[in-house]
Amino acid sequence: MTKRMLMTGGGSAGHVTVNLALIPELQKEGWEISYIGSEDGIEKQLLQSVPGVAYHSISTGKLRRYFDWNNFKDPFKVLKGVAQAYRVIRKQKPKLIFSKGGFVSVPVIIGGWFNRVPIIIHESDLTPGLANKIATPFATKVCVTFPETKAHIKGNKAEYVGAIIRDELKQGDGETGKKLCGFTNDKPVLLMMGGSLGSQKLNGVLRHNLIELTKQFQVVHICGKGQVDDSFDQVGYKQFEYIKEELPHIMAMADIVVSRAGSNSIFEFLALKKPMLLIPLSRNASRGDQILNAKSFQKMGYCEMVEEEELTDALFLQKIEKLLVEHEQYIENMQKSEGQNSLQQVMAFITQMAK
Ligand SMILES: CC(=O)N[C@H]1[C@@H](OP(=O)(O)OP(=O)(O)OC[C@H]2O[C@@H](n3ccc(=O)[nH]c3=O)[C@H](O)[C@@H]2O)O[C@H](CO)[C@@H](O)[C@@H]1O
Numbered sequence: 001m002t003k004r005m006l007m008t009g010g011g012s013a014g015h016v017t018v019n020l021a022l023i024p025e026l027q028k029e030g031w032e033i034s035y036i037g038s039e040d041g042i043e044k045q046l047l048q049s050v051p052g053v054a055y056h057s058i059s060t061g062k063l064r065r066y067f068d069w070n071n072f073k074d075p076f077k078v079l080k081g082v083a084q085a086y087r088v089i090r091k092q093k094p095k096l097i098f099s100k101g102g103f104v105s106v107p108v109i110i111g112g113w114f115n116r117v118p119i120i121i122h123e124s125d126l127t128p129g130l131a132n133k134i135a136t137p138f139a140t141k142v143c144v145t146f147p148e149t150k151a152h153i154k155g156n157k158a159e160y161v162g163a164i165i166r167d168e169l170k171q172g173d174g175e176t177g178k179k180l181c182g183f184t185n186d187k188p189v190l191l192m193m194g195g196s197l198g199s200q201k202l203n204g205v206l207r208h209n210l211i212e213l214t215k216q217f218q219v220v221h222i223c224g225k226g227q228v229d230d231s232f233d234q235v236g237y238k239q240f241e242y243i244k245e246e247l248p249h250i251m252a253m254a255d256i257v258v259s260r261a262g263s264n265s266i267f268e269f270l271a272l273k274k275p276m277l278l279i280p281l282s283r284n285a286s287r288g289d290q291i292l293n294a295k296s297f298q299k300m301g302y303c304e305m306v307e308e309e310e311l312t313d314a315l316f317l318q319k320i321e322k323l324l325v326e327h328e329q330y331i332e333n334m335q336k337s338e339g340q341n342s343l344q345q346v347m348a349f350i351t352q353m354a355k
Pocket residue numbers: 012013014015017124125193194195196197222241242243244247261262263264265266268281286289290
């Protein structure tokens with residue numbers, strides 16, 4: 001009998017990359033996978049390059065914590081999405097639904113619950129996102145990345161599994177990365193990544209300090225869609241909007257990373273032992289989850305952290321200098337983090353729970 005499973009998650013790459021890590025492992029074990037996402041979200045784009053996964057689009061509404069006229073229209077879009085997801089699930093009869101969160105996942109989970117399909121949710125951040133909070137009562141299990149998160153999940157459903165990382169990220173080759181960027185072996189490489197959507201704030205501070213930074217580093221900058229600025233074109237500075245297949249090589253060549261504190265990104269840098277300066281998304285623009293992610297890493301000695309409100313050029317350069325000087329110490333701290341086989345743990349839950 002076919003082992004059929006349904007996945008969901010989207011809105012930003014952070015709600016997709018865990019699924020991308022799991023898909024090849026599940027396919028190896030004979031699972032046939034379908035994916036429900038939105039019509040125009042990043043999940044559709046990222047899933048296009050994954051062989052053997054059928055993609056179904058549904059209508060979605062954004063879940064906002066602030067006033068917006070769309071707040072009156074979006075509940076109807078979500079209801080339409082629930083009906084569409086319900087129909088896909090009833091037809092496909094998956095043995096399990098795996099959700100990585102993001103607003104597109106809510107209608108899928110409700111549609112799955114009406115079809116009585118077991119549901120596993122994965123939460124990347126230290127505190128659960130709004131979509132996962134809404135979805136938790138419908139779920140059978142919630143896998144969490146930080147041990148501290150268990151306290152935030154109601155109903156004894158939380159299981160600490162740690163971070164799930166795409167295997168190919170560990171296969172990068174630094175020399176290939178340098179060739180892609182036209183870099184040499186003369187100076188260390190600083191990678192700046194402002195989250196999967198980029199960050200105007202981080203782009204601004206980096207470019208403002210570019211002359212100073214390129215005296216000491218070669219700088220590779222993932223800016224986000226539409227944010228490459230050709231007026232900064234110079235030797236030793238390479239910009240990308242977003243990187244897909246080449247990301248492992250770019251990460252491999254980096255000596256130091258400056259990043260937002262999205263959970264997937266920072267656990268990837270931890271797995272690759274990259275000393276980090278984290279500048280989390282502020283409380284004005286989010287629920288503050290990245291601040292908690294970064295504080296948890298700072299406590300373990302994996303990173304330096306500066307809150308957006310405290311960010312000055314001087315502090316930015318000073319923290320980068322510290323990462324360079326104390327490089328070995330951060331790496332030593334990160335080496336102690338190994339041990340958890342998160343991917344295998346989630347695979348075991350999937351096998352146990354599939355009906
Ligand atoms: C603005 C916002 O809502 N941010 C949230 C979003 O961040 P965001 O979508 O940025 O998520 P993460 O930083 O967790 O993950 C980004 C993922 O995209 C990948 N990547 C990134 C750039 C690139 O060029 N290529 C590429 O493949 C990274 O390797 C990583 O796997 O989800 C995270 C996980 O729930 C949250 O912690 C963040 O608060």
